[in-house]
Amino acid sequence: MESLRIGQSWGTTSYAGVADEVEDGCGVDWREWEQEYAERARDEPEARFTLGWLRQEQGDAEGAAEAFQRLVEGRDRRLHGKALLYLGALREARGEHESACELYRQAERSRKHERYGQRYRSRAALRLGALLRRLGRQEEAQAAFARAIARGEEDHDRGVVAEVRRLTGTETPMEAADRLYARADRDGAAAVIAEHYGAAALDLADRMFAGDYEAARAAVADLGEAGRGAAAALLTDLAMVWTRERDDKTAAGKAVQLAAATGRAAEGYRSTVERLGPEAAAGTGEAAERLLKALSDAGDEESVIALATAAVTAHPKAAGAGFRSLGDAAVRRGDHAAAVRWFGRGAEIEGIDEGARAASLYHLGDSLQELGETARAREAFARAEAGFTDDGNAGPAARRRAEAAYAQGDRSAAYEDWARAALRSARSDHGEKTAARAACLLAEFLGEVGAEDLARAVGAAVRQIGDQGFQRAVDKCTGTQQAKGDQLHAVFHFAHWALEAGDKEPALALLEKTAEGQGRYAADAAVTVGAEAHYDGDNAAAREWWRRALAKGIKKSSHKAVFNLGLVAKDEHDLAELLEHYGPVAESDHKDGPLFAAHIAELQYWLGDWDEAVRWYRRTLAATDDPELVSEAGYRVGEILLGRNDHEAARLCLRRAADSGYEPFATQAEELLTRMA
DSSP states (O other): OGGGOSSGGGTSOOOTTHHHHHHTTSSOOHHHHHHHHHHHTTTOHHHHHHHHHHHHHTTOHHHHHHHHHHHHHSSOOTTHHHHHHHHHHHHHHTTOHHHHHHHHHHHHHSOOBTTTBTHHHHHHHHHHHHHHHHTTOHHHHHHHHHHHHHHHHHTTOHHHHHHHHHHTTOOOHHHHHHHHHHTTOHHHHHHHHHHHHOGGGHHHHHHHHTTOHHHHHHHHHHOOHHHHHHHHHHHHHHHHHHHHHOSOOHHHHHHHHHHHHTTOHHHHHHHHHHHHHHHHTTTOHHHHHHHHHHHHHTTOHHHHHHHHHHHTTTOHHHHHHHHHHHHHHHHHTTOHHHHHHHHHHHHTOTTOOHHHHHHHHHHHHHHHHHTTOHHHHHHHHHHHHHHOOSHHHHHHHHHHHHHHHHHTTOHHHHHHHHHHHHHHHHHHHHOHHHHHHHHHHHHHHHHHTTOHHHHHHHHHHHHHHOOHHHHHHHHHOOSOOOOBGGGGHHHHHHHHHHHHHTOHHHHHHHHHHHHTSBSHHHHHHHHHHHHHHHHTTOHHHHHHHHHHHHHTTOHHHHHHHHHHHHHHHHHTTOHHHHHHHHHHHHTSOOTTHHHHHHHHHHHHHHHTOHHHHHHHHHHHHHHOOOHHHHHHHHHHHHHHHHHTTOHHHHHHHHHHHHHHOOTTHHHHHHHHHHHHO
16 A cells, blocks of 8 residues: 555645654654644644654554544544544554454545545545455455545545555556656566557657657657557557546646647547446546547547547547537538537437536537528427526527527417526526516516516426426515516516517517616616617617616616717717717727727718818727728728828828728728829
8 A cells, every 4th residue: 555655645734844854864853743742732633633643653553543542532523534544554554454444434434524525535445445355355345445436536536546446456557657657667667568559659658757748749750650559549548547647737738739649549549448448448538538629629520530439438528529529610611411410429429417418409409500400409409408407508598499489480489488598597697586586577577568478488487497496486576576687687688589589569568668677687678679769760769768778877788878879870960969979989998989980080071071080080090900990991091191192191091901901991992002103
């Protein structure tokens, strides 16, 4: 057990400094330290443990046992498991095997440590397994080792997992080579590497173990085609071992990068997993995921397909991520049929968690919608919503499900889905209590606008969410709810989504009710109602709604209202009103200042006031490099200055417009520059 001994590496509060000086013989008097900790041990459990450790180091097993026993019997449970573990080790050293076994079992049952989690539980199971194995009680030993691994993996305690594998003879060749090299047994490590990967891989392995990654990269580059397969297998295996056993991810990342650089990563992964078997590959999924990402980032789709396919059994989570990356790539190039194929494969992998499956299903639904397969998309979104465990993801799935239902003409189902999406969104953003009030307010508003059937859909949506606590919170809502703040979240989004789908009558009625309230959702509702009035050609009503939004004093909503008011003023060539709304922003350092200045300049240009057009366009040119804004402002200023025979200034502006590449002004600017040449 020396490679994972009880001691400082086990978090005995790491007696760095004092303990090291004692061990190094730097003149520190053991008795002096023991006396100090004996005095402190009366009141301090930590000091009592240190006292036991000091006595143990001096060979005073009885004194150490007495100190640890006092901790075991004491009220302070923080060091209970740790003391049991050390006391068990003392009994084991004295040959009191049954007593040691019982102490290890008690340590396994101790509560989690506030800092170290299950560390002492897992080590107790490990030592118990090792002791039982020496006693010939193999079945009990294997059960103890299994508990040690389970607790180690739960706490990401790589050391205990590696030690169990060594003790049980399930250590892989790469784990053995890594351990031997760490103990300075380079010959032993080399023998293992040569046996399992061939002599050609020795130089690469030695450089990787030494941490000389640049030299390792050079070694990979020098390999012939015949040696690349073995190198890929070695590097993949090494990445898996280092991922499982090291907290620092740097070395594992280097191994992944070099494995990808061999051009044979999928082959290397496949041979490694086939040789080790799925059980030996447990806990190394992160390495497989990183390897897939490296290949995906490099655009090596063929290797991603091969590796993801090979990973389905040993690393299903990584396989799912690989298929999703293939689907994403297909979407980016507009090949939705291929995307459906890859997202579908990711969704049907056995052994992945439901959240990962739901993510694949959600993307599958998107691609099916793009292909016009609405019925299949609706089914995919339904499965995605059911699979997501958090409302933040389930809500968008419910919304997409509603859109598919509405497209199929199933209005009732669509509104239940929208209601569920709105309530999930409110739960995710504002918590259960606010969401419950939002649900009641949504039902109340729907009843007030004469949409009783939709109000009933809200009740159905609450039941469909399936959270009894949330159902009770909704049931407790009594009386008229206050139409303000976050309680308007569900009403606003429910109405907005219905409006986007084209069902204007109930949506606008709800938004107008929402706009009567207070807060950001009320202000945004007023902005939306104003926009709809504008689209219907009623700018007077639009202005009224936008001014109501301004009156609510919500900064972001007010900015939207100002933006809309200015655009309408510009369309109507009302310079005074445009300056009222856009002037203050254009003359400020607001991020939209250059845009607002360009709008003012354009109206001045239309009105033929060249001086003012140049002045405002120059504000735009001085404050932004946005290609669209620069192309227009540069061209227009250059055009005006050219007409005034100010060729040098015109050339500078036109050149900037031409270099922006934004059409049509870039080409027009280039034409003027050509004429000037």
